[in-house]
Amino acid sequence: MSRPSKEMLTEFYTMMVRIRKVEEMLMEVFSRGEIPGFLHVSIGQEAAPTAVCAHLNANDCISTTHRGHGWAVAKGIEIRRAMAELFGKREGFCLGRSGSMHLADAGIGIMGANGIVGGGIPIAAGAAFAAQYKKTDHVAVATFGEGATGEGAFHEAMNFAAIRRLPMVFVCENNGWAEFSPKSVHMPVESVTSRALAYDIPAVSVSNKVVEIYEAAGEAVRRARKGEGPSLLEIRCDRWYGHYVGDAQKYRGKERVEEAMAKDCIADFEAELIKGKVIRRKDLDRIQAEVGAEVEDAVNFARQCTYPDVSEMLEGLYV
């Protein structure tokens, strides 16, 4: 896999900033009570979706999690309508029925965030099965946290995918926490790659650097597309904030939070870009401003959208 071009590096940067700004905005409007329900942000984890989705096109499917905004954005969801969905408005992709926790865009293969931990993993396997069945070269990506690897759904999907050599990639964002408990409560192994061994699925673990993830994901997606079977990719990252917005994180301690927040995949990448003279400071500033305006516009759009009417509640339950 060749190194990403200058243009691609700029795109990576733009995408990571877009995810960050979308989620910062979500935190703000959520705190103001403009959006209801639960909100789980992935701030600090922008590199993984950016790098993995750079290898995917609209025919490839992904399943995401409760912490899935970044994946939806990186897969190319239209921010305006995604925002409308989170506001619970009928112009949203799911008619205001999903909110953050089930955001989906079937048009570009976003098979939905999931409120059930591990729930989306076998669903991605199903998309991979369909691709294989129809003899297309589409691939599927299951995204999940390390906590989800405790669920049978993860193991059953891995086993099946390995047996049938399904064209898919298992992408685990190992951020060290599952809700309020650390990794040690959830796994006897350091890395989720050890779990893949049992299924004879090739697995690599990479740090939270966008280029490193891009290269590893490239190999995994290539294998899947070529019919060589599934792979697992683990990204070692950190969860900056609480499990959900509003979680005071008493169980975690201030120092550990600060430690996590000191590691910023965007700031690090920015420094590299400047140092390597890939891009100039003022261009970065311009990107930030443009993306900021895009997000601002999306929120204004969502605010102007309408709530569904009670009469729509039963619509579409059956075909």
Added chain:
Amino acid sequence: MKETRYIFAIKEAMEEEMDRDENVFLIGEDVGLAGGSFGASKGLYEKFGPERVVDTPISELGFTSLAAGAASCGLRPIVEIMFMDFVTCAMDSIVNQIAKMRYMFGNQYTVPVVVRMPEGGGLNAGPQHSQCLEAWFAHVPGLKVVMAATPHDVKGLLKASIRDDNPVIFIENKTLHAMKGMAADAEDDVVLPLGKADVKLQGSDVTIVTASRMVHESLKAAKILEQEGISAEVVDLMTIQPWDRQTVFESVAKTHRLVVAHEAVKQFGFGAEIAAAAAEEIMDELDAPIMRVGAPFAPASYSLEKYYVPSADNVVSAVKSTLERTL
């Protein structure tokens, strides 16, 4: 008696039972170090240690069946399922294993497992975090199903459930967790009987049979109806399976009208069972058709939750329509 909150009453019940019987232990996601997702086990890990307050990986099926195995070998597990929606991941454990182990093995095993879980809407948490699935469990022979509406009841019923030698599905309601109210002191050791309903309000014109959060909505409805000269009796079932036919039927024999109210989807909810049993057994006591209150036949809604979750208004309308009608 002292004032407490519903969620603390749950903790007190577990703590008192763990003090009383060293075979009682708690197991579930984030129940230990974190004190429970909703704070129901705050302090128990510190008091009883990691052997008796067991944090699990995210593996509902695994740890629920593990509890069944442990219960078969003499322990008395309390399983916490974070949201009732996630119990669907443990349905094999509960339906095929726990409910049947005693009977299927010729009464050789007893499986005293309590599976606690909060149900219901109110948090705009959407389709996978708001469901009320009590009727699923009530439909499975071998399980008891308990639903508590107040701090006092949740404490007394949870203690009874832990002491019961049968498997008990113990259903809380998320919007009740913060509710304030009186509950018994440890010394008084109040244990409420399972299978016994409680008449929360006496009345003479109509009987409202309900449980959990809808008890409060029904009481609100009764207040509204009272202003219009209608006297409603509110029967809190407290146990859905086995349910207290005697109390319900005695009340209907007095009021001659029946409304059944629950938060769960109306179709095939526990209200259907109560209504059918009344029609089968005390039809001659009824002066009007039985009305049911429940959620519409759709998944819980994110943005339309306030219209989805039944409230006092729905109970008022149901009462009025039964009063307007005759048989």
